[in-house]
Amino acid sequence: MEHTKILLDENEMPTHWYNILADFPEPLAPPLNPATREPIKPSELEPIFAKELIKQEMSPERYIDIPQEILEIYKLWRPSPLHRAHRLEKVLGTPAKIYYKDESVSPAGSHKPNTAIAQAYYNMKEGTEKITTETGAGQWGSALSLSCNYFDIECKVFMVRSSFYQKPYRKSLINLWGASVIPSPSPETQFGRMILEKYPDTNGSLGIAISEAIEVAALNDNTKYALGSVLNHTCLHQTIVGLETQKQFEKTEDYPDIVIGCCGGGSNLAGVSLPYIRDNIAGKTDTRIIAVEPSACPSLTEGRFDYDFGDMAQMTPLLKMYTLGSEFIPPAIHAGGLRYHGASPIVSKLVADGMMEARSYHQVEIFDAAVTFARSEGIAPAPESAHAIKCAIDEALKCKETGEEKTILFNLSGHGHFDMASYDMYFSGKLTNE
Amino acid sequence: MEHTKILLDENEMPTHWYNILADFPEPLAPPLNPATREPIKPSELEPIFAKELIKQEMSPERYIDIPQEILEIYKLWRPSPLHRAHRLEKVLGTPAKIYYKDESVSPAGSHKPNTAIAQAYYNMKEGTEKITTETGAGQWGSALSLSCNYFDIECKVFMVRSSFYQKPYRKSLINLWGASVIPSPSPETQFGRMILEKYPDTNGSLGIAISEAIEVAALNDNTKYALGSVLNHTCLHQTIVGLETQKQFEKTEDYPDIVIGCCGGGSNLAGVSLPYIRDNIAGKTDTRIIAVEPSACPSLTEGRFDYDFGDMAQMTPLLKMYTLGSEFIPPAIHAGGLRYHGASPIVSKLVADGMMEARSYHQVEIFDAAVTFARSEGIAPAPESAHAIKCAIDEALKCKETGEEKTILFNLSGHGHFDMASYDMYFSGKLTNE
Structure with a gap:
């Protein structure tokens, strides 16, 4: 095997x-x-x-070189494993090859x-x-x-x-x-x-x-x-995720046809996908990149691409991004990390220019996918990451229909060990389908 | 580095x-x-x-050969990493080298x-x-x-x-x-x-x-x-832990002078230590093995070595082991996995014959050690595993006094992601010092 x-x-x-x-x-x-x-000045x-x-x-x-002191801390959990999802593929009966990058192995449980x-x-x-x-x-x-x-x-x-x-x-x-x-x-x-x-x-x-x-x-x-997502430097630091996967694919006979990440602010998606987009821009590859967001907070799929504030008090600089409006308060869905009115300017630009696709899913189908994943691959995923899982499953099922042996990569941005109350609601049938 | x-x-x-x-x-x-x-017959x-x-x-x-189907599932998370605890060593200021086997990486979070x-x-x-x-x-x-x-x-x-x-x-x-x-x-x-x-x-x-x-x-x-510990076959299956560490130490210049595991039923301790005891028995090595248990449930350090029942209803066969009596109900300490009145017959025999040491710690000092570990190595440990951490820290501090550069290995049997209520009690000062 x-x-x-x-x-x-x-x-x-x-x-x-x-x-x-x-x-x-x-x-x-x-x-x-x-x-x-x-345009804002650095000094501001x-x-x-x-x-x-x-x-x-x-x-x-x-x-940009990663300082040695940062590398030494990264080594507490990095490089993170790239998994081939043999068991998920088997459950789906798909000819597609599904890989996931496991960012849940950090001490904090995410990327x-x-x-x-x-x-x-x-x-x-x-x-x-x-x-x-x-x-x-x-x-x-x-x-x-x-x-x-x-x-x-x-x-x-x-x-x-x-x-x-x-x-x-x-x-x-x-x-x-x-x-x-x-x-x-x-x-x-x-x-x-x-x-x-x-x-x-x-x-x-x-x-x-x-x-x-x-x-x-x-x-x-x-x-x-400190901001955990959205800004260019957060996307920059996350590229170690995608760069590692490229080195890992060199050790296999595969290369991804599709790269998938969930998108709240956009940093884990940017992290896994930007190195592939680099190769697309250079004309070396033609990898599809898919951003996945919750239907309850659909900035990329239903927002406008315009300058807006990053916060509700309108204290931040104006960023050119897909936004639902800085006053938008999303429903209390369980993928709390995706409850943001905007999206990273880098991700937004890529979507606007057709270099990245975007789609959204409802909450219950996300948890269906999470349970399928947990019962095949073992790991209990974060509700945020389950958006990427759902999309990977859908793409793999399309391959089952067409018979295509595509290689699919998604970023498992985190585990769900602190999200079990959401799973309880799902199993008790109380989860609203936002 | x-x-x-x-x-x-x-x-x-x-x-x-x-x-x-x-x-x-x-x-x-x-x-x-x-x-x-x-003696009980297999048919019984x-x-x-x-x-x-x-x-x-x-x-x-x-x-005993591990069947292929089991190996394939083990590969979802195994071989597990062996960590050198550089940061913990630095915090302690010890010349000792501390290693830990990270069994928290399984989907269930433990060995x-x-x-x-x-x-x-x-x-x-x-x-x-x-x-x-x-x-x-x-x-x-x-x-x-x-x-x-x-x-x-x-x-x-x-x-x-x-x-x-x-x-x-x-x-x-x-x-x-x-x-x-x-x-x-x-x-x-x-x-x-x-x-x-x-x-x-x-x-x-x-x-x-x-x-x-x-x-x-x-x-x-x-x-x-199915029983998760105590019995010989549970100890047998756990030996993959210690066998892996031996292969991992071959890749370093070190070999453990001390091997430490927490002990409830005894299986994680047996798993990490039995391959080293094999080499001790063969006369190749002289590795110290230390079992660590809670003071609230001190079967190895204060129990009697005798035949006793494995359960309270006295339905099981009688096992020769260290026991506090099958009617003993320990206090509700937070290391719930160590609340067992007896101990594995294999571990008990090793302690009785002087091939393994045993010691116990109180609950608050265990959590002190857990926090020191989390703030140096990152991982939030299970309260059970924190018993092994506490012992490793104590041994490392002894080395600081004597100047000895001993190599210490402990088994990090699991993470504490589902034990955070215990940490809350610790930080709020409400943890009883059982």
């Missing part, structure tokens, strides 16, 4: 990230200062972001530490003493907590209220690594107090939590803000 | 288990029929166990599937339609659920009541893989009803849950029982 897992040695781990900004046929539309509508971002991250956000360099470690590192280098952030399902908050712990930086997490109560043990994990976490909207910020007064029963949203975290960073010295 | 993880390719995975019964200087004291006090065990497992329980063969897969496989081969079992913290129940799922066997889990409510999401995981789970004592068995009448507020215990599971297996056709 062929290998089940394709592994890389630590010595084979990529030592640089790939920056797609160098390969776009035309420059990405720049972020704008909302007051002037002029310095109150909230580390300088090196601002530099990476706008860098024209195709490859998020790939950028969290980098962001904490550069902040440490520049003397940051405290980092604030938001978190949806808690994947990002726990990843940043882990990362700040390694560089002795204080970390404060604003967690979307619906997830704070749906996923109590993600809070515990954030505490375990030493960060503090409170539900958002919170009474600790001016914006939070305003929302609480206006909508006391709100579920919260990533947009609100971002506003609160930025407010704290903007008002305090040596305090910076 | 040296490697952080020592990996094996799937082709390097051991293809046999190691059976220490072949190497004991004298035969292990046999299990006795409690009525006759005569057939109503509750698969024949092949009974054969393995008493086999004189040194090595338990190593024997669960094997037991489900042999039962499938013999036509078993349903398997009953008990579970403490839920590690074993979820592992057996995963395994029965692969062989289309119905699975019913009696879960110790205190854990059923402390760890609600382990139940969800058991359901995800298709098994059913109820709190023990339950009204579904004669023994459960008796206990509920006598002690309506009981926390339950592994001894009670075992009695219930055996009762169902004994009274129903094509229904067998």
Whole structure:
């Protein structure tokens, strides 16, 4: 039997990230200062972001070296395994070959530490003493907590209220690594107090939590803000995922015809797919790339492609992206990490230019796919990742109809160990089909 | 920098288990029929166990081939990584080299599937339609659920009541893989009803849950029982853990001076240590082996070495082991997997003969060690595994005093993703120091 897992040695781990900004046929539309509508200057971002991250956000360099200290921490779990889903293929009866990259093996259980470690590192280098952030399902908050712990930086997490109560043990994990976490909207910020007064029963949203975290960073010295997705530098740091898969495919006789990732802010999707898009742009390959989002929060499939704010308080620069409007509050679906009104400008541009497809699924069919996966491949997936699984299953079933032996790769962005209450609702038939 | 993880390719995975019964200087004291006090006959065990497992329980063969179908499932997560704990060493300031085998990477999150897969496989081969079992913290129940799922066997889990409510999401995981789970004592068995009448507020215990599971297996056709630890064949199946570490150490310049495992029933400890004890018996090495148990349930350190029942209803054969008495109900400590009144006859014999040391720790110091580990190595450990961590830290700190550069190996038997309520209690200062 062929290998089940394709592994890389630590010595084979990529030592640089790939920056797609160098390969776009035309420059990405720049972020704008909302007051002037002029492209924002790096210095205007310095109150909230580390300088090196601002530099990476706008860098024209195709490859950016990964500092040794970051590589050493990555090695706690990286390179992550690439799995051939033999058992899932058999259950589906498909001639397709299904592979998945297992990013659930990080201590925080998702791909998020790939950028969290980098962001904490550069902040440490520049003397940051405290980092604030938001978190949806808690994947990002726990990843940043882990990362700040390694560089002795204080970390404060604003967690979307619906997830704070749906996923109590993600809070515990954030505490375990030493960060503090409170539900958002919170009474600790001016914006939070305003929302609480206006909508006391709100579920919260990533947009609100971002506003609160930025407010704290903007008002305090040596305090910076970190974003877990959307921005160019988060996509950059995640490219280690796709770069590793390319090295792993070199060890097989396969190469993906289709690459799939779920899309909230867009970073895990960008991470797995950008190196393949690089090769598409270079004319070497013609790989289909598919972004998968929840029907309840369909920015790529139903949003408008326009400049919009990244947060609800309209404090961020304007980003050119697919958006449902910065005031949009999505239903409290269980894939909390995908409850964002916008999408990464890089991903948005790729979709707008036809270099990436997008589709959406409803919540119940996502959980159907998650259970099929857990009972074949073993791993209990995060509801977010189950969007990618559902799409991979659909593509594999199409191959069953046509008889095509396509190779399908999806990114298993995280495990569902902290999402079991959602599975309970699914099995009890109480899950709403948003 | 040296490697952080020592990996094996799937082709390097051991293809046999190691059976220490072949190497004991004298035969292990046999299990006795409690009525006759005569050694039990294999045929007397057939109503509750698969024949092949009974054969393995008493086999004189040194090595037993692992069937191909089992190897293929093992490959979903095996070989598991051996980690060098560079960061933990640095935090401790020790000259010792600390390694840990990461058994938390299985889909169920622990070493338990190593024997669960094997037991489900042999039962499938013999036509078993349903398997009953008990579970403490839920590690074993979820592992057996995963395994029965692969062989289309119905699975019913009696879960110790205190854990059923402390760890609600382990139940969800058991359901995800298709098994059913109820709190023990339950009204579904004669023994459960008796206990509920006598002690309506009981926390339950592994001894009670075992009695219930055996009762169902004994009274129903094509229904067998599976035990996750204690018995010889569970220790046998776990030896793949230690055998892998030996192949992994061949890739380093190190060899362990000390091997450490936590001990409830004893299977993860046996798994990691028996191959080293084989080499000790052969006179090739002089590796110290340390069993670590909770002070709240100190069978090896304070129990008597004698024949006793494996369950509370006194339905099992009598086993020669260290025991606190089959009627002993331990406090509801958070390391639920270590709440067992006895210990594996193999482990007990090794302790009695001075071939293995034993020590115990209190609950709060265990969690102190778990937090130190999580903040250095990243992984959030199971409270059970934290017993091994605590011992490894103590041994490493001794090396700091003496200046010795010992090599220490411990088995990280599982992650703590379903134990976060225990961490919450620890951080809130509410954890009792049992």
